[in-house]
Amino acid sequence: MIGEVSATGVRGIHLPAGTEKSVIVVGGGVAGMSAACAIAWSGLKVCLVERRGYLGGRASSYRHPGVDEVIDNCQHVLFGCCTNLIGFYRRIGVEQKIHWTRAMTMIEPGGQRSRLGPSWLPAPMHGLPSLLRAKAFTREDKKALMRAFSAILRINPKDSSTESSTLGAWLRQNGQTEGAINRFWRLVIASALNADLDEIALPYAAKVIRELFLNSAEAGAMGMSTEPLSELYAGAEQFLRERGGEVVLNAAVESAEWDEETSQWTLPTRAGNLVADFLVLAIPFEAMAKLLPQMPPADGAQDLAGKIAHHVHSPICSVHLWFDREITDLEHAVLLDRTIHWMYNKSRLQPDRNEKGSYLEFVVSASHEFAALSREEAIDLAVSELKEFFPAAKEARLEKAALVKEVRATFGVPPGVDEFRPDAQSAPWPHCVLAGDWTATGWPSTMESAARSGHLAAEAVCAALNTPRTFLNPDLKPRGLMRLL
Numbered sequence: 001m002i003g004e005v006s007a008t009g010v011r012g013i014h015l016p017a018g019t020e021k022s023v024i025v026v027g028g029g030v031a032g033m034s035a036a037c038a039i040a041w042s043g044l045k046v047c048l049v050e051r052r053g054y055l056g057g058r059a060s061s062y063r064h065p066g067v068d069e070v071i072d073n074c075q076h077v078l079f080g081c082c083t084n085l086i087g088f089y090r091r092i093g094v095e096q097k098i099h100w101t102r103a104m105t106m107i108e109p110g111g112q113r114s115r116l117g118p119s120w121l122p123a124p125m126h127g128l129p130s131l132l133r134a135k136a137f138t139r140e141d142k143k144a145l146m147r148a149f150s151a152i153l154r155i156n157p158k159d160s161s162t163e164s165s166t167l168g169a170w171l172r173q174n175g176q177t178e179g180a181i182n183r184f185w186r187l188v189i190a191s192a193l194n195a196d197l198d199e200i201a202l203p204y205a206a207k208v209i210r211e212l213f214l215n216s217a218e219a220g221a222m223g224m225s226t227e228p229l230s231e232l233y234a235g236a237e238q239f240l241r242e243r244g245g246e247v248v249l250n251a252a253v254e255s256a257e258w259d260e261e262t263s264q265w266t267l268p269t270r271a272g273n274l275v276a277d278f279l280v281l282a283i284p285f286e287a288m289a290k291l292l293p294q295m296p297p298a299d300g301a302q303d304l305a306g307k308i309a310h311h312v313h314s315p316i317c318s319v320h321l322w323f324d325r326e327i328t329d330l331e332h333a334v335l336l337d338r339t340i341h342w343m344y345n346k347s348r349l350q351p352d353r354n355e356k357g358s359y360l361e362f363v364v365s366a367s368h369e370f371a372a373l374s375r376e377e378a379i380d381l382a383v384s385e386l387k388e389f390f391p392a393a394k395e396a397r398l399e400k401a402a403l404v405k406e407v408r409a410t411f412g413v414p415p416g417v418d419e420f421r422p423d424a425q426s427a428p429w430p431h432c433v434l435a436g437d438w439t440a441t442g443w444p445s446t447m448e449s450a451a452r453s454g455h456l457a458a459e460a461v462c463a464a465l466n467t468p469r470t471f472l473n474p475d476l477k478p479r480g481l482m483r484l485l
Helices: 030-041 083-091 128-133 139-153 167-173 178-193 202-214 234-242 285-294 301-308 375-389 447-464
Strands: 022-026 045-049 061-064 069-072 077-079 098-101 104-107 113-116 222-225 246-248 257-259 264-269 272-276 278-282 313-323 332-335 342-345 358-365 398-411 432-435
Touching (some): 022 030, 022 264, 022 272, 030 045, 030 083, 030 278, 030 432, 030 447, 045 234, 069 313, 069 358, 069 398, 083 447, 113 128, 128 139, 139 178, 139 202, 167 178, 167 202, 178 202, 178 358, 234 246, 264 278, 358 375, 375 398, 432 447
Parallel strands (some): 022 045, 022 278, 104 332, 278 432
Antiparallel strands (some): 061 069, 257 264, 264 272, 313 358, 313 398, 332 342, 342 358
């Protein structure tokens, strides 16, 4: 073995300079792709391995056999504050394929609309005029929301006393009305974090509010891919191949072997044995738990297993509906007071589909009850509620439908979760680092967290090779008055 390997994995490793080193990245999700592309950019030879036949992980698309359409497994969005995800997109040359908007339409049953978006006022007041005009909230709701936003500005993210607080308890302490809770906190914030209000650590909720609604209009802008997600990530495969790397699909990794004499990893797969000097495990926590017993014995493996055991999943369901005519001209909307939460008009967001009628996707976040419904029950419920928001749906003919249940969509962020999020260098094996949205990134379960983890893993690999690089993109700086708060 080269150098001294500590219990945390790569700390203390010193590999000879001037030699071409190879890296295997296991996992073709956002974490793995961002890690692989950053490492390849630094000049190392990279092999990205994915168990499925396409890239993207939980943010992917595939041809659904029931409807013979390419669909995203769930609508994924990014925001202007997602600096590392945007940096990854820029690196692989697909940033122009993201459609951006700064407004959000809220619709009540019956069709009444409220539009939230930024104004000319400086942050954090840029969203105040549209909030005051919003018909979705009563006067008391608006007062409650403004009190809460003001109180969030006083939360110190470094104050350990907030770590044990939940968003639900904090809302009750801060006098939030039923309308504010149901139509904003539960629908917008809890939906974004894909968890119940009483299962969300206050610091994470405060971070989301600051980034999306207070820091700047730029930070809160929402972006959506204009093509199916796996087509978007074809740019990552091209990026790697142009730099001498390779992408191996349909290759599940079920074990890994470390050779002390050659200081190399060997991964048996259906595609043959893969050999490299470094290993990046960029897989979800449940996949990591399954792989752990098949890894070489190491001090610290049991501690890592213990941390993984504390993580839990939250489901996200999406209903895809195709109609014979246009239902709405809106690109997306928040649907109030019903089971379905978000509507995305894929016919408009992905214009290359050339749909003759209308293709809409509806998302239900953090709902175990909806996830338990049968296909027929879920689709019937979505269609029934759709007609309450868009009258045109009453006359339209439903041509086909699909239901996608992503039962392992995200990990929870309850109080104390940070104690169980390992950093990139916590792998207890030599020449091995971790990545994944569940690792210690400071962000909740998002594509941004995944991209950050990939960049942190790439930095750890380069640091171990004595060729330190910086891949982590800094957060957007607050604008306006937020610079002073």
